[in-house]
Amino acid sequence: MLKFFPVLVAFLLFLSISSCSTTNIIAALKPEPDNANPLVYENSVSFINLPISVKLKDVENQTNNALNGLIYEDNNIEDDDIEMKIWKLAPITIENDKQSNGEKIKTVLPLKALVKYRIGTKTLGVELYNTKEFNLDGVVTLISDVALTNWKLSTKTELKSLDWNESPTMVVFGKNVPVTYLINPAVKLFKSKIEKKIDAAIEKSMDFKPNVLEALEKICTPFQMSEAYESWMRIVPIEIYSTNAILKNDTFLMEMGMKCAMTTLIGKQPESKFDASKIILKPVTKIPNQITANIAAVSTFAEASKIMTKNFKGQEFGSGNKKVKVQKVDVWHKNDKMVIALDVLGSVNGTIYLMGFPQYNEQTKEVYFDKLDYALDTKNKLMRTANWLAQGMVLRKIQESCRYSIVSNLEEGKQNMMTYLKNYSPMPGVFVNGKMEDIQFQKIQLTDKAIIAFIKVSGTMNVSVDGLK
Numbered sequence: 001m002l003k004f005f006p007v008l009v010a011f012l013l014f015l016s017i018s019s020c021s022t023t024n025i026i027a028a029l030k031p032e033p034d035n036a037n038p039l040v041y042e043n044s045v046s047f048i049n050l051p052i053s054v055k056l057k058d059v060e061n062q063t064n065n066a067l068n069g070l071i072y073e074d075n076n077i078e079d080d081d082i083e084m085k086i087w088k089l090a091p092i093t094i095e096n097d098k099q100s101n102g103e104k105i106k107t108v109l110p111l112k113a114l115v116k117y118r119i120g121t122k123t124l125g126v127e128l129y130n131t132k133e134f135n136l137d138g139v140v141t142l143i144s145d146v147a148l149t150n151w152k153l154s155t156k157t158e159l160k161s162l163d164w165n166e167s168p169t170m171v172v173f174g175k176n177v178p179v180t181y182l183i184n185p186a187v188k189l190f191k192s193k194i195e196k197k198i199d200a201a202i203e204k205s206m207d208f209k210p211n212v213l214e215a216l217e218k219i220c221t222p223f224q225m226s227e228a229y230e231s232w233m234r235i236v237p238i239e240i241y242s243t244n245a246i247l248k249n250d251t252f253l254m255e256m257g258m259k260c261a262m263t264t265l266i267g268k269q270p271e272s273k274f275d276a277s278k279i280i281l282k283p284v285t286k287i288p289n290q291i292t293a294n295i296a297a298v299s300t301f302a303e304a305s306k307i308m309t310k311n312f313k314g315q316e317f318g319s320g321n322k323k324v325k326v327q328k329v330d331v332w333h334k335n336d337k338m339v340i341a342l343d344v345l346g347s348v349n350g351t352i353y354l355m356g357f358p359q360y361n362e363q364t365k366e367v368y369f370d371k372l373d374y375a376l377d378t379k380n381k382l383m384r385t386a387n388w389l390a391q392g393m394v395l396r397k398i399q400e401s402c403r404y405s406i407v408s409n410l411e412e413g414k415q416n417m418m419t420y421l422k423n424y425s426p427m428p429g430v431f432v433n434g435k436m437e438d439i440q441f442q443k444i445q446l447t448d449k450a451i452i453a454f455i456k457v458s459g460t461m462n463v464s465v466d467g468l469k
Contacts, residue, residue, distance in 0.1 A: 025349050025385070031339050031375050033332040033448065045238070048291045049461055050256040052212070056105065057250070058429075059153070059206060060094040063107075066201040067092065071111075072193055077131075083116035084193060089137070096250060097143055103247060107142040107157070107198055110165075135176060138164040142198055146247055153206035153245060153252065157195045208254075211430070213276045216240075216258070218426030220274040222265070225416045231452075234263045236273045241284045257287040291434070293417065293457045299406055300450045304367070305330045307404035308340070317397055322347045322388050326401075333446045338369060340402055348386045353378040354395075354402070358444050358451060361403075367444065367451065368403040406453055414439065414457065421461065434461035 072086040090110040097106040113136035140162050144155035169176035222234040243255040263270075305328075312326035324346035332339050340354040356369035374382060374390060382390040414436055421434035436459035443454050 030341070030351070031334050031353055031355070031377075033334055033339070046235075046260055046262045046291075046293050048235075048258045048260060048293065049287060050258055051287075051461075052208070052254040052256050054153075054206075054208075054252045054254070055250060056094055056096065056247075056252070059105075059202065059252070060092065062206060063094060063198075063201050064091050066204055067197075071201075072197050074193070077116060077118055081118040085114045086194065086197070087112045096247060100143070103145075105144050105146060105155070105247065106160075107144060109140045109142065109194070109198070110138075111140055111194075112137045135169045136164070137166050137168075138162055140194055142195065144198070144202070146245060146252070152203050153208065155199050155202045157198045159191045159195055209281075211427075212240075212256075213279065215426050215430045216279070217272075217274050217276065219420075219432070220260075221272050222270045223420070224269070226412065230268070232265045232270055234265060234270055234273065236261045236263070237279055239282060240279055241282050241287055243284060243287060255287045257284075262293060291459055291461050293459075299367070299404075299453070301331050301333075304404055304451060308402060311401040311404065312342075315401060316346070317394050318347065318388065322386070324348050324389065326398075329402075333448060336446065338446070338451075339375065340369070340372075342398070348389055352382075352389070354398070356399075356402075358446070360406075360441050360444055360453065362441055364405070365407045366403045366405050367453070369399065372399045372402060417457065421459070432461065435459050 067088055069087060070085060071088050072084065074082065074084045077083045088109065089112050092110075093108045095106055097104040113134075115134040115136065116131055117134065118131045141160045142157045143160045144157040147154050147156075167178040169178055216237060220235045220237060222232045225231040225233050237258050237260045239259040241257040241259070245252050245254045247253075308329040308331065309326075312329060316323045316325055318324055324344040326342045326344055328343040330341040330343075332341075334355070336357075337355045338358050340356070342352045342354065344350065344352055353375035354369075354372050355375050356372035358367050359370045360367055372395065373379075374395070379390055388394070417436060420432060421436065424432040426432065436457050440456045440458075441453065442456055445452050445454065
């Protein structure tokens with residue numbers, strides 16, 4: 001017993017010295033992060049305005065591609081007593097018809113026609129016919145009303161005039177004999193044929209559906225918002241709207257709009273959910289000029305920790321000789337809350353763990369933490385080592401520095417979207433331009449990797465077609 005006494009005294013002396021020390025050590029248990037799955041975030045429905053503009057020159061090029069050489073042939077004289085062949089002699093020109101106040105298009109078609117016209121009867125089984133053959137060479141001028149029907153630019157064409165390059169002739173005994181006085185009244189024989197042929201060629205060449213769907217498929221292919229944060233934006237069309245096409249100067253204007261779901265995903269590149277077979281074009285009278293898009297500003301926990309550490313630089317918390325300085329800040333996610341780990345030196349050494357709900361200040365564009373409190377285990381340790389640090393006043397002062405601005409994240413998200421609004425070309429001949437205006441904060445959600453601030457962006461978008469393929 002006597003031998004044990006000096007050891008006991010030494011032990012008590014050690015305890016006494018320790019209790020009189022101004023520095024205590026916290027050995028709290030660390031709240032381990034958990035998985036914040038799922039990592040898919042469904043945004044609210046967005047509306048993208050897609051005004052389509054197509055130049056008349058492109059319509060002209062497509063019509064010329066559709067009509068070459070022999071553009072019409074009817075070899076059956078039995079049905080209507082007419083045989084006819086029509087050739088295009090030179091490129092067709094299409095322009096705005098100024099005389100109709102720009103509401104119609106004028107098509108000029110240089111042509112050559114060979115017309116066989118049969119006159120006579122069939123009586124008692126005896127055919128009494130006289131067949132005449134006409135050679136025509138001239139320029140046809142046609143005026144067309146324009147409409148957009150079922151994805152197609154359709155026209156209703158009327159032959160306005162026919163100017164002969166040479167006097168129309170008729171073959172008589174193997175020789176071409178001028179018959180202008182006969183053929184001018186007979187123009188009605190092929191008038192409707194030419195009108196229908198022009199309408200059919202324009203409708204065939206101006207079927208917008210393949211081009212619009214191909215452009216939409218490119219736009220709806222998931223694109224990377226941020227390589228560093230592995231964030232992706234996926235657009236899934238819900239409905240497509242369109243007004244009637246109008247002609248303005250040398251361009252067709254067609255207001256289109258897309259109601260869509262925008263999804264932000266974190267991780268590897270997601271699959272496209274574009275399904276052309278489910279897209280239906282719905283006619284409307286008016287489409288809003290503005291677009292609304294929901295995007296995500298991603299801030300990793302590492303980035304947030306770095307910014308918050310700077311906020312604490314040079315600050316002391318406490319009063320009198322009981323003070324601590326925060327050396328480092330780490331944040332992560334647990335149970336839908338943010339864990340904030342503060343490495344402190346001073347009257348208390350160790351790590352303090354705080355937990356709270358992330359909130360957003362619209363005025364300052366800052367993320368802050370509501371109902372911030374010490375993690376349970378940390379609080380118990382504080383009660384035994386430094387009760388003063390657990391007091392509400394100290395906690396409130398610490399909470400003031402537990403915030404960080406996401407202005408740079410918002411700007412980065414905006415700039416990423418602008419990439420697709422600056423002459424972006426999803427396919428040859430199609431160009432997307434636009435601008436972004438107001439940014440409105442929507443909500444904050446947590447993943448196991450980052451804090452995601454969802455924002456709504458308004459602006460305008462224009463899709464132009466230049467050199468339609």
